[in-house]
Amino acid sequence: MRRAAAAAVTGLVAAGLLTWAPAGPAAAATTTGCEPGNVQWAEQTPPALDLLQAELAWTVTRGGGVLVAVVDSGVDASNAHLTDALTGGLDLVGDGLGANGYADLHGHGTAVAGTIAAREVATSKVVGLAPEARLLSVRVFAADDEKTREAGFGPSAARLAEGIRAAADAGAQVIAVAMSSPDEDPALADAVAYADARGSLVVASAGNAAGDAGVRYPAAAPAALGVTAVDAAGRGTSATTHGPHVRVAAPGQQVLTSAVGAGDCLYAQQEPRTSFATGYAAGAAALVAAAHPDETPAQWAYRLEATAVRPDPDHRDDVVGWGVVQPYEAIVLVPDASIRGPVDPATGRTPAPVRPAVAAPQVRPSQDPWAPARDMGAFVAVLALGAAGVLGAVVALRTRRQDPTTAPDEDTEPAGR
Numbered sequence: 001m002r003r004a005a006a007a008a009v010t011g012l013v014a015a016g017l018l019t020w021a022p023a024g025p026a027a028a029a030t031t032t033g034c035e036p037g038n039v040q041w042a043e044q045t046p047p048a049l050d051l052l053q054a055e056l057a058w059t060v061t062r063g064g065g066v067l068v069a070v071v072d073s074g075v076d077a078s079n080a081h082l083t084d085a086l087t088g089g090l091d092l093v094g095d096g097l098g099a100n101g102y103a104d105l106h107g108h109g110t111a112v113a114g115t116i117a118a119r120e121v122a123t124s125k126v127v128g129l130a131p132e133a134r135l136l137s138v139r140v141f142a143a144d145d146e147k148t149r150e151a152g153f154g155p156s157a158a159r160l161a162e163g164i165r166a167a168a169d170a171g172a173q174v175i176a177v178a179m180s181s182p183d184e185d186p187a188l189a190d191a192v193a194y195a196d197a198r199g200s201l202v203v204a205s206a207g208n209a210a211g212d213a214g215v216r217y218p219a220a221a222p223a224a225l226g227v228t229a230v231d232a233a234g235r236g237t238s239a240t241t242h243g244p245h246v247r248v249a250a251p252g253q254q255v256l257t258s259a260v261g262a263g264d265c266l267y268a269q270q271e272p273r274t275s276f277a278t279g280y281a282a283g284a285a286a287l288v289a290a291a292h293p294d295e296t297p298a299q300w301a302y303r304l305e306a307t308a309v310r311p312d313p314d315h316r317d318d319v320v321g322w323g324v325v326q327p328y329e330a331i332v333l334v335p336d337a338s339i340r341g342p343v344d345p346a347t348g349r350t351p352a353p354v355r356p357a358v359a360a361p362q363v364r365p366s367q368d369p370w371a372p373a374r375d376m377g378a379f380v381a382v383l384a385l386g387a388a389g390v391l392g393a394v395v396a397l398r399t400r401r402q403d404p405t406t407a408p409d410e411d412t413e414p415a416g417r
Contacts, residue, residue, distance in 0.1 A: 036261030041124040048115075048251035048280055051234055052129055056328035061290040063130030068116050068174040068286050069167030069200075071160065072109030074139035076260040077102040079110060081118035081126060082135065089137030090166050095153045101137030106144070107260045108275065109137065111267060112178045114258030115279030116286065126256050126264045129283030129327070133290070136172055138163040157181060157217075161191035164202060164218070168195035173289045173297075175200050176282035177224075178275035180207040180216035180241075188218040196223035201289070201297035203227060203282040205274040207241035220245035225285070225301045228320060229253070229277035234309070236319040239271040246321040247301070248308050250284070252277035284327040291331040298345040303330035305342045313340045314353035 034040070049055075067087070077086050089101025097103050104110045117135050118128035140163040142153040149155075160179060167175045175195055181188075192202045206228040207216035219226030226245040229252025231237050236249065252272035257279075259265035268276060281304070288300045307330045310316070310323025322341060335344055343350050 034259055034262050034265040039261075039263040040265075041121075042126045042256045042264040042266070043124075044256065045125045045127065046115075046256040047232060047254050048276075049127070049129065051251050051324065052280060052284065053326050053328040054129055057129075057284075057287050057331060060328070060331050061132075061287055063117065063133030063283070063286040063290050065293070066130065066133045066174065066286045066290045067136055067170070067172045068130070068133050068176060068282055069136040069138050069170065069172035070109055070113045070116065071138045071140055071163040071167055071175060071177050072112055072179070073106035073141055073143070074098045074101050074104035074109045075113045075135065075137040076104045076110040076258070077137075078261065079114075079258045079263070080121045081114055081124070081128075081258045081264075082110070084119050085113070085117045085128075085133070085135045086137060087134040088170075089139065090163075090170070091139045092159055092163055092166065093139055093142050093153050095142050095151075097142065098139045101139040103139070104260050105142050108178065109139070110260045111255075111257050111265065112176060112275055112279040113137070115255065115276055116176060116283040118258050124264055126258065128257075129280055130286035130290070133174075133283070133286040136167060136170055138167050138170075155179065157183065157185040157188055160218070161185070161187040164188075164191035165194050168198040168200040172200050174282050174285045175202045176278055177202060177204040177218060178278040180205045180219055180274070182207075182214060182216060184215075184217055184220070189221045192218050192221035192224045196297055199297060201225060201285055201300050203278055203285055205278045206243070206246045208274055209239055209241050214241070215243050215245045216241055217245075223297065225281065225304070226321070227274060227278045227281040229272035229274045230320060230324055231272045234324050237272055240274055242318045244318060246318055247316070248281060248304055248322055249320040249324045250277040250280040251324075252280075281325055284325045284330065287327045288330050296345070302335070302342060302345050303333050306330075306335070306339050306344075307333050310341075314351070316342070 075082055077083055091098040091101050113135055114128055116128050117130050117133040118126055119131055120127050140159045141155040142148050144154055164175055195202050202224045204219040204224045204226055206219045206226045218224050226247045228240045228246045228249045230249045231253045252274055253268050255267045255276040284304060285300055288303050304325045305322040307326050308323030309326055316322045340351050
């Protein structure tokens with residue numbers, strides 16, 4: 001495993017009570033500096049890019065020619081990182097506030113979009129993993145508070161399924177779904193199958209641990225690539241949901257990415273979140289798709305699985321799946337009979353294990369005693385920089401010399417849960 005991507009950071013991350021909904025900037029505005037109108041820019045490259053072989057992968061491709069759909073809360077087109085990345089969108093919410101999917105009241109979609117394809121801007125070192133991929137915003141929920149749900153604009157499985165289908169119809173090669181539900185809704189499975197048949201790889205969150213264990217959807221759909229999060233050192237943790245639906249992992253802690261009306265934001269300081277891991281895995285998929293445009297979604301997924309860094313080359317486990325994705329290795333892989341691990345979809349070949357299965361890796365216990373009881377809803381507080389004393393090694397934000405802060409970080413869940 002490569003070295004840890006960042007130094008330790010002290011901070012408080014609060015998450016919501018429901019696993020379908022990320023907390024937006026509005027919820028954090030009264031307690032953090034990461035809020036609309038308070039523009040701050042990061043002076044450090046996102047730490048996750050180190051674990052993800054970004055510089056190596058970019059010697060081959062930066063994702064040009066690939067369309068990635070962000071099926072989420074919308075994307076803020078005014079963010080400098082995303083203005084030129086967006087190539088249109090859809091609003092399926094119908095609240096009159098998100099024309100073309102270019103409004104994000106919640107902040108979740110904007111943050112996920114940045115991990116995928118944030119463009120470089122002169123004032124910031126934040127950049128996405130596939131910085132030349134195009135983004136399609138598919139807005140499927142407005143927010144996750146009770147009032148919004150009662151109005152019919154909160155997360156729902158039906159609207160999420162509709163969003164996946166719409167993204168496939170729009171020609172997206174990769175569809176990022178940073179949302180999950182414990183309920184097996186046939187509409188979600190059908191939507192994933194529909195997308196796969198049209199050449200789209202659905203990259204979906206495996207879920208954050210919030211008191212619920214077990215399989216999550218649509219990540220568990222056969223054609224979906226279920227993604228869990230690892231911490232800044234590349235380790236699985238008890239902050240995420242484990243299970244047979246986990247196929248790969250990606251970094252989800254200490255994430256620097258785009259924020260609604262606020263330039264850059266530092267998310268998930270305390271615990272990794274699968275929303276950001278899903279974004280990075282989608283970015284990795286975009287790089288692979290750009291390098292191998294004639295392959296199928298199943299072959300793109302296979303490349304990511306076969307080359308992922310894992311403790312046991314021959315077997316997957318329920319903690320990190322086949323391991324942490326390595327996009328450069330996935331791009332240059334030459335599939336043949338020597339490849340250990342997953343089944344090659346092109347040949348149907350099942351590799352013979354070189355050795356018996358070993359025990360699954362131990363996971364790092366959650367550092368936040370309240371993490372199992374809450375997910376990514378409303379954020380509560382962020383520890384002040386002066387008290388932390390160590391954040392300078394990780395990121396410095398400029399503009400009015402204000403401290404970096406955390407913002408919404410989620411894995412959303414449909415209404416009725």
